[in-house]
Amino acid sequence: MDDHEVDLRAFLAVLVRQARLIALVVGVCLIVGIWVALLSPTQYSATALVRVDPRQDDLLDPQTARPLSLATENARIDSEVEIMRSAPTFLRIIDNAAIDIGTIFPDRPGIAEHARAFIGMGEPSAPALGPLHLLGRLEDAVTFDRRGSTYIIAATATTDSPDGAALLANAVVSAHIDLQREAKMAAIADAIETLSPQLAIVSAALALRREAVDAFVDENIRLFAMPLASGQLSAEVEAHLASVSAARDLRGRITHAQTGLDEGDLAAVSQALASQPIDDMVIEREGMLARSAQLPLVGPEISAIETDLINLEGRLLAAVHAELDLLKAQLLPFDAEIASRRDVVLDGLDDGSLPPAVEERLHILQRGNELARTQHDQLLARLDDLQLRSELQQADSRLVVAATPPQQPSSRGLPFILSVSAFLGVGLGVGAALFRESYMSGVVTLEQLALLTGREVTTAIPAITPSWQRDSGTSSSMADAVVRTPLSSFSESLRRLRLGLDLRLPSPYTGSGGGRGRVILVTSAVVDEGKTTTALALARTYALSGRRVLIIDADLRRPSLFIHLDAAPAAGLVEYLTGKLPPERFPTAIKTDPLSAISAVVNTRPGAGPTEHLLVGELFRNLVVAARDTFDYIILDTPPLTEVVDAAYAMQFADAVVMLTRYAATRQRDVLRAMRVLENTRPDLPPVLLALTQHPEKPFVANDRYVSHYVVVQ
Numbered sequence: 001m002d003d004h005e006v007d008l009r010a011f012l013a014v015l016v017r018q019a020r021l022i023a024l025v026v027g028v029c030l031i032v033g034i035w036v037a038l039l040s041p042t043q044y045s046a047t048a049l050v051r052v053d054p055r056q057d058d059l060l061d062p063q064t065a066r067p068l069s070l071a072t073e074n075a076r077i078d079s080e081v082e083i084m085r086s087a088p089t090f091l092r093i094i095d096n097a098a099i100d101i102g103t104i105f106p107d108r109p110g111i112a113e114h115a116r117a118f119i120g121m122g123e124p125s126a127p128a129l130g131p132l133h134l135l136g137r138l139e140d141a142v143t144f145d146r147r148g149s150t151y152i153i154a155a156t157a158t159t160d161s162p163d164g165a166a167l168l169a170n171a172v173v174s175a176h177i178d179l180q181r182e183a184k185m186a187a188i189a190d191a192i193e194t195l196s197p198q199l200a201i202v203s204a205a206l207a208l209r210r211e212a213v214d215a216f217v218d219e220n221i222r223l224f225a226m227p228l229a230s231g232q233l234s235a236e237v238e239a240h241l242a243s244v245s246a247a248r249d250l251r252g253r254i255t256h257a258q259t260g261l262d263e264g265d266l267a268a269v270s271q272a273l274a275s276q277p278i279d280d281m282v283i284e285r286e287g288m289l290a291r292s293a294q295l296p297l298v299g300p301e302i303s304a305i306e307t308d309l310i311n312l313e314g315r316l317l318a319a320v321h322a323e324l325d326l327l328k329a330q331l332l333p334f335d336a337e338i339a340s341r342r343d344v345v346l347d348g349l350d351d352g353s354l355p356p357a358v359e360e361r362l363h364i365l366q367r368g369n370e371l372a373r374t375q376h377d378q379l380l381a382r383l384d385d386l387q388l389r390s391e392l393q394q395a396d397s398r399l400v401v402a403a404t405p406p407q408q409p410s411s412r413g414l415p416f417i418l419s420v421s422a423f424l425g426v427g428l429g430v431g432a433a434l435f436r437e438s439y440m441s442g443v444v445t446l447e448q449l450a451l452l453t454g455r456e457v458t459t460a461i462p463a464i465t466p467s468w469q470r471d472s473g474t475s476s477s478m479a480d481a482v483v484r485t486p487l488s489s490f491s492e493s494l495r496r497l498r499l500g501l502d503l504r505l506p507s508p509y510t511g512s513g514g515g516r517g518r519v520i521l522v523t524s525a526v527v528d529e530g531k532t533t534t535a536l537a538l539a540r541t542y543a544l545s546g547r548r549v550l551i552i553d554a555d556l557r558r559p560s561l562f563i564h565l566d567a568a569p570a571a572g573l574v575e576y577l578t579g580k581l582p583p584e585r586f587p588t589a590i591k592t593d594p595l596s597a598i599s600a601v602v603n604t605r606p607g608a609g610p611t612e613h614l615l616v617g618e619l620f621r622n623l624v625v626a627a628r629d630t631f632d633y634i635i636l637d638t639p640p641l642t643e644v645v646d647a648a649y650a651m652q653f654a655d656a657v658v659m660l661t662r663y664a665a666t667r668q669r670d671v672l673r674a675m676r677v678l679e680n681t682r683p684d685l686p687p688v689l690l691a692l693t694q695h696p697e698k699p700f701v702a703n704d705r706y707v708s709h710y711v712v713v714q
Contacts, residue, residue, distance in 0.1 A: 018433030026425035033421025043411035046165035049401035092175035104164040162405035169403035180395040206372040247334035458500035463694040477564035479537035504687035517628030521654035525674035529662040535637040543596040556611035559603030572603035577614040641674040
């Protein structure tokens with residue numbers, strides 16, 4: 001099968017093995033779903049529709065609303081969506097005292113409060129909504145969505161009450177429109193604030209330039225009037241000069257009086273105005289001030305003088321303002337007469353009638369005056385336009401459909417929540433089962449074992465119940481199947497193991513201790529993985545092929561080979577290695593397999609203490625050396641690698657290692673520990689063959705309908 005194909009049967013087998021875990025996860029998810037459904041309030045959703053005009057129409061200038069490109073329109077509308085969902089929109093709702101937050105978010109405990117109450121952390125109560133918490137809830141309760149490629153944006157609010165949903169949706173739209181209008185008005189106010197100082201500067205410049213033109217005309221009035229009077233000074237020119245002088249005198253008096261009034265110098269005011277009533281009141285005021293300086297600070301006389309002084313100063317100021325108004329009124333006819341004569345003089349001029357220098361200077365002053373006037377008029381018109389815009393300003397967004405309280409809830413009911421919980425539970429359960437199967441449970445496939453160890457797995461030894469055992473009820477060894485049913489899947493798996501060993505131990509061969517015998521060490525990671533059964537079955541497989549085979553029960557702490565062979569001598573290998581069995585009587589510990597021609601060195605009882613020193617002693621070494629000279633294969637049945645150190649010490653004699661892993665029972669970390677022991681025991685690690693024992697499927701049969709012609713399924 002291709003590596004990328006999914007083995008459906010293997011996947012279903014994982015689900016069957018982890019059915020309890022999957023059922024537990026599904027049950028927990030259903031309980032959580034029921035709990036959430038019962039505690040979660042019913043949700044209602046209301047939607048308000050907003051139309052956005054990306055062209056930004058101008059009421060004062062409709063011609064400015066020009067068609068936009070599709071990309072620009074989409075960009076503006078998408079930008080409007082992002083602005084609507086920003087924090088300032090919701091902060092405006094929080095700051096708006098006219099909006100009842102209690103209607104939007106009724107005071108009721110949430111799931112978190114019920115959970116705290118369930119574990120004994122107090123009674124369920126409604127949480128206190130602080131500004132930040134309230135902002136977060138508002139942002140979570142409202143969604144914004146542009147309807148297709150239209151100009152419509154839908155603001156959908158979801159709350160626990162129908163009225164609250166409608167109120168929140170409309171409040172969000174209203175807040176956004178208000179913020180948009182305020183932003184535009186603020187921009188106009190900033191523009192007005194920027195232009196107003198510029199207008200004042202331009203107005204002052206215009207006045208100066210106008211005064212410069214007037215002063216130049218007045219200074220050169222005789223030159224301007226000569227063409228009109230045929231070279232003689234006219235009476236109009238003299239009258240104009242007299243009016244200019246009179247206006248200058250009045251303007252000077254007004255300026256001096258105004259300056260003295262601003263500075264509080266009434267004497268200067270009186271001198272500038274030259275009014276006898278004002279002079280009399282100023283003298284009277286000075287006399288009252290002199291008398292008050294000679295009186296005590298407190299008393300009826302000083303109070304009377306202060307009262308009279310206040311009244312006098314009021315009359316004095318009124319008289320001063322009246323006199324100033326009179327002077328200004330007197331100045332107006334002079335200014336009008338002077339301006340009229342200037343216009344007459346200037347209108348009557350012809351090109352070349354003035355000296356070149358005077359004419360050039362006049363043109364320069366007039367151009368500067370016209371430029372200043374043009375700037376002034378433009379700024380003034382712009383300010384008037386901005387002022388009008390601020391009064392008629394409208395937002396680019398408009399509410400077209402207000403939200404109304406919904407009649408039906410938008411939240412899903414209990415059946416939907418249970419369906420989602422069950423679906424989620426199945427997904428999580430399957431995921432947990434696969435995770436547990438891959439990383440926490442035992443090894444279940446050859447591919448998994450190969451990936452875990454980084455080595456090729458030679459065979460999978462099936463778990464079978466021999467037919468003769470089912471019929472007779474005897475407790476004979478499963479290794480007997482190699483002899484009794486040589487065409488069984490169990491026997492075929494042992495022949496595959498033998499093939500793997502033969503390929504890795506080619507002939508001719510010289511063992512590490514001399515001789516031609518090959519020492520095969522059979523071990524496992526933990527106990528009860530079928531070492532003795534596999535070792536005996538492998539020995540019989542070699543014996544049936546005509547090889548001379550010796551199997552040694554090197555598991556000195558838990559011997560079991562004698563049970564499989566139904567042979568229990570009085571003394572075994574332990575007695576021989578400890579010196580209790582003389583060498584001449586050692587043949588009594590060697591038994592012959594009744595089903596094959598193999599010889600077996602067995603034990604009948606475990607050692608009394610640590611036994612690893614026996615495997616590195618001289619007697620055991622001599623035994624292995626002698627066996628190499630006599631037998632073709634010597635199979636050592638050793639203890640588990642992670643339980644005791646005996647197998648590690650026996651590794652020095654091994655020419656090949658068969659490490660067994662029991663299907664779905666041996667934990668992955670134990671397999672890795674055993675592999676580390678193997679790799680750390682000998683720098684020149686011999687070939688290591690992996691086999692998966694007690695496999696529930698029948699290898700070499702399940703995937704091939706023709707293999708039954710060659711293999712008998714047990």
